[in-house]
Amino acid sequence: MNKRIAAWMFVAVAAAVAGCAPSLSGGAYSREQVRKEQTVRLGVVQSVRPVTIEGTKTPVGAAAGAAVGGIAGSEIGHGRGAAVGAIGGAVLGGLAGAAAEEALTRRPGLEITVKLDHGGLIAVTQEADERFEPGDRVRVVSGGGVTRVTH
Numbered sequence: 843m844n845k846r847i848a849a850w851m852f853v854a855v856a857a858a859v860a861g862c863a864p865s866l867s868g869g870a871y872s873r874e875q876v877r878k879e880q881t882v883r884l885g886v887v888q889s890v891r892p893v894t895i896e897g898t899k900t901p902v903g904a905a906a907g908a909a910v911g912g913i914a915g916s917e918i919g920h921g922r923g924a925a926v927g928a929i930g931g932a933v934l935g936g937l938a939g940a941a942a943e944e945a946l947t948r949r950p951g952l953e954i955t956v957k958l959d960h961g962g963l964i965a966v967t968q969e970a971d972e973r974f975e976p977g978d979r980v981r982v983v984s985g986g987g988v989t990r991v992t993h
Contacts, residue, residue: 879985887954887956893950894948918927952967973990
């Protein structure tokens with residue numbers, strides 16, 4: 843297998859890993875959250891701060907990188923050289939795969955601080971797929987261990 847094929851395999855696996863990342867959007871619900879009662883509180887946005895939501899860190903990215911790196915590394919030399927190349931390629935590929943998975947699934951987010959109508963100040967971090975401004979009236983929806991801010 844040449845390096846070009848190994849590189850394309852790595853890109854394909856990385857794209858698949860990125861597609862498996864769960865949504866952290868205020869408008870996305872998991873199957874477990876559907877048809878369950880949620881608590882709704884009303885309030886006013888006090889501040890909005892951009893944040894970065896780190897990407898996923900599953901064994902999939904490292905394993906895919908190790909497999910591609912091992913195959914690519916085995917092309918180096920013959921006999922013992924190929925075995926050493928495969929091991930080195932697998933280690934380096936695993937590290938690169940884990941880093942690529944985290945980078946591909948990293949998302950922009952917002953930390954939204956809300957003054958609740960019935961008292962209290964809370965902050966909720968979620969994906970930056972909606973625009974919020976200080977002074978906006980919002981709903982804070984909580985249930986199943988998840989809280990989101992919506993208009």
